[in-house]
Amino acid sequence: MDKYSWAWFHRFASPPYVYRVAELWAPWFAWIAGLLIAAGLYGGLWSSPPDYQQGDGFRIIYIHVPSAYLSMMCYGIVATASTIGLVWRMKIAHTVAVAAAPLGASFTFLALITGALWGKPMWGAYWVWDARLTSELILLFLYLGFIALSRAYEDSRSGDRAGAVLALVGVVNLPIIHYSVVWWSSLHQGSTKFFGGNADIQTSMLMPLLLMIFGFTCLFAACLAKRVQLELLGRERNAAWAAEAVR
Amino acid sequence: MLALASRDLRISFRQPGEVLTPAMFFVLVTTLFPLGLSPQPELLRTIAPGVVWVAALLAVLVGQESLFKSDYEDGSLEQLVLSPMPLPLVAITRVTSHWLATGLPVVVLAPLMGLLMDYPTQAMGCLVLSLLLGTFTLSLLGAVGAALTVGLRQGSMLMPILVLPLAVPVLIFGAHAVAQAANGEDPSGVLYLLAAFLVLGITLAPFAIAAAVRVSLES
Amino acid sequence: MTLEARSLGLWRVERCLCRDLSFRLGSGEILQFAGPNGSGKTSLMRAVAGVGRLDEGELFWEGNPATRSDGYRTDLLYLGHQTGLKSHLSATENYLFYQSIAGYSSEIGAKEALGRCGVTEPADRPVATLSMGQRRRAALARLLGVKAKLWLLDEPLTSLDTEGVGLVSQLLKSHVKGGGMAILATHQLLPGIEAQRLELGGKA
Numbered sequence: 001m002d003k004y005s006w007a008w009f010h011r012f013a014s015p016p017y018v019y020r021v022a023e024l025w026a027p028w029f030a031w032i033a034g035l036l037i038a039a040g041l042y043g044g045l046w047s048s049p050p051d052y053q054q055g056d057g058f059r060i061i062y063i064h065v066p067s068a069y070l071s072m073m074c075y076g077i078v079a080t081a082s083t084i085g086l087v088w089r090m091k092i093a094h095t096v097a098v099a100a101a102p103l104g105a106s107f108t109f110l111a112l113i114t115g116a117l118w119g120k121p122m123w124g125a126y127w128v129w130d131a132r133l134t135s136e137l138i139l140l141f142l143y144l145g146f147i148a149l150s151r152a153y154e155d156s157r158s159g160d161r162a163g164a165v166l167a168l169v170g171v172v173n174l175p176i177i178h179y180s181v182v183w184w185s186s187l188h189q190g191s192t193k194f195f196g197g198n199a200d201i202q203t204s205m206l207m208p209l210l211l212m213i214f215g216f217t218c219l220f221a222a223c224l225a226k227r228v229q230l231e232l233l234g235r236e237r238n239a240a241w242a243a244e245a246v247r
Numbered sequence: 248m249l250a251l252a253s254r255d256l257r258i259s260f261r262q263p264g265e266v267l268t269p270a271m272f273f274v275l276v277t278t279l280f281p282l283g284l285s286p287q288p289e290l291l292r293t294i295a296p297g298v299v300w301v302a303a304l305l306a307v308l309v310g311q312e313s314l315f316k317s318d319y320e321d322g323s324l325e326q327l328v329l330s331p332m333p334l335p336l337v338a339i340t341r342v343t344s345h346w347l348a349t350g351l352p353v354v355v356l357a358p359l360m361g362l363l364m365d366y367p368t369q370a371m372g373c374l375v376l377s378l379l380l381g382t383f384t385l386s387l388l389g390a391v392g393a394a395l396t397v398g399l400r401q402g403s404m405l406m407p408i409l410v411l412p413l414a415v416p417v418l419i420f421g422a423h424a425v426a427q428a429a430n431g432e433d434p435s436g437v438l439y440l441l442a443a444f445l446v447l448g449i450t451l452a453p454f455a456i457a458a459a460v461r462v463s464l465e466s
Numbered sequence: 467m468t469l470e471a472r473s474l475g476l477w478r479v480e481r482c483l484c485r486d487l488s489f490r491l492g493s494g495e496i497l498q499f500a501g502p503n504g505s506g507k508t509s510l511m512r513a514v515a516g517v518g519r520l521d522e523g524e525l526f527w528e529g530n531p532a533t534r535s536d537g538y539r540t541d542l543l544y545l546g547h548q549t550g551l552k553s554h555l556s557a558t559e560n561y562l563f564y565q566s567i568a569g570y571s572s573e574i575g576a577k578e579a580l581g582r583c584g585v586t587e588p589a590d591r592p593v594a595t596l597s598m599g600q601r602r603r604a605a606l607a608r609l610l611g612v613k614a615k616l617w618l619l620d621e622p623l624t625s626l627d628t629e630g631v632g633l634v635s636q637l638l639k640s641h642v643k644g645g646g647m648a649i650l651a652t653h654q655l656l657p658g659i660e661a662q663r664l665e666l667g668g669k670a
Contacts, residue, residue: 086458141411141412145408145409152401152405153398153399155465155466155480156479157465157477157521158463158466158519162459165395166391166395169455173412173416176416177413180415180420184419187423250567251563254552254555254559254563257559258552258554261592262554317552317553321548321552322546322550323551323552325512325515325544329539330568331540465517466478466479466509
């Protein structure tokens with residue numbers, strides 16, 4: 001790498017710089033998220049027709065699918081940030097991972113709740129051990145494990161690194177876990193693939209869904225920016241710039 | 248390497264109590280199911296594969312907690328990290344000797360538990376083989392969790408929470424192989440998959456364990 | 467043979483233990499980390515050994531970066547607060563084990579080494595039955611059994627009586643005479659040992 005790109009790299013590793021960047025971007029992401037979600041909800045709840053099979057119950061996918069997608073993307077972010085933190089020894093990467101994990105857990109939880117709410121009118125029970133939802137449940141445990149481990153260490157620098165190792169082990173296992181659960185589910189429930197069965201999604205449904213997915217992603221980015229700011233303030237509370245920032 | 252293995256086995260030999268605890272746990276957990284549900288043979292036969300596997304999984308997990316604890320406390324873990332031996336190699340040696348002492352008794356007792364659960368005798372071979380492959384893989388996973396939590400005060404409570412989600416695939420396929428054998432189907436496909444998990448574990452886990460040990464010793 | 471530390475920085479649990487710390491150690495030299503309890507002697511020692519986390523700065527052994535390099539680990543011997551002895555094994559078994567995993571072991575047998583350190587009769591009993599002082603002596607026997615250029619000794623005098631203290635001084639003197647080097651973390655004074663002192667600050 002040439003000297004210029006190393007300078008950029010090092011600048012990104014500085015907490016005050018990242019704090020300022022996050023401060024700048026968060027409101028933009030929040031506003032865009034608001035607009036996209038509003039548009040998506042309007043399209044999803046108002047202007048698209050009810051499904052001929054499921055009536056109005058299916059509309060929960062406008063929250064369920066973005067949540068599920070984001071829960072997995074967030075784990076990817078946690079794993080990537082953890083790798084950067086371990087390999088390049090950048091503390092800021094660990095800060096991002098630690099800030100993102102609770103967000104990921106929340107999205108996972110939201111996906112589980114909306115999945116259960118969808119399940120009741122569809123299958124008559126809130127929880128039927130569907131493959132996708134069971135995978136999401138295990139993902140939730142992976143998140144909670146990460147959060148618990150990184151907080152269990154007294155020294156947060158070590159806690160970050162421990163969580164990072166766990167995140168990497170988790171990300172390698174995740175596809176294995178997912179496919180085992182899918183296989184297990186197919187054994188015991190036949191070929192009922194509820195959430196994968198949206199083969200013929202009409203444009204009227206697809207558009208709001210995409211809007212919601214992008215909207216949620218922006219919402220996630222805004223929340224992550226804010227949480228990173230919070231984490232940085234907490235970790236660097238003894239530094240001069242932190243005192244300035246809080247003033 | 249051999250020196251390390253023989254040292255570990257010698258220590259295990261002198262601590263029969265600690266070594267047999269996982270095996271006793273295995274037996275106890277298995278007996279809880281008929282007590283908690285019902286001792287009817289039809290029920291036991293249906294749940295036998297799952298019960299024996301869950302009990303074995305929990306027993307191995309319980310056993311892994313002692314893997315690094317005493318080494319951490321008496322300072323020999325740091326000495327192992329500082330020795331010229333590559334740490335992943337140290338890790339796999341440790342896990343292997345620990346498994347021989349704690350996991351193997353579980354595998355040996357498995358047919359007995361199978362009998363308690365009315366498991367067909369002709370399928371016992373598959374039961375033992377699946378557990379042989381599976382308990383070692385679970386030991387490797389458990390070792391990662393043990394290494395990450397060895398320095399923590401509440402480490403022993405946290406370790407199962409970290410490891411159980413990772414153990415799900417092994418459980419799913421292990422129990423399925425045992426169920427297939429009980430039904431007279433051929434379990435070899437699933438057993439090969441378990442073997443593949445084992446190979447993956449042996450290849451990757453030592454590095455994760457080494458990294459985890461270093462993090463635990465950091466402060 | 468030189469050990470060089472440049473701008474070492476250590477943080478433990480959000481507290482800065484040291485910053486921009488540098489030192490140089492050559493053959494035949496002894497360095498002493500001095501300071502009150504809690505000043506970070508052990509953390510610094512462990513960081514120099516390579517087990518503890520070094521947050522800033524770099525270590526150089528014989529001119530090459532030391533962290534995790536095989537050469538460094540082979541050349542050093544670290545005796546920490548804990549003895550590193552397995553309590554279910556005897557002192558002899560522990561000694562032989564450490565000789566077998568070391569980079570270079572000396573020809574000194576277990577009986578002789580332990581004897582020189584004052585552990586004769588209890589050598590074959592499980593370490594759990596030994597007193598703290600005897601365990602410390604058994605741990606010190608490793609210094610005779612393993613050939614290492616750099617000794618890192620953290621509070622080596624704990625639990626030792628005056629004879630024991632004399633033993634440590636004697637071991638250090640012969641080590642240093644043979645060209646070895648050592649770093650000690652101790653607030654006690656060792657009789658007859660000349661050492662550079664590195665003062666570590668009090669509570670931050």
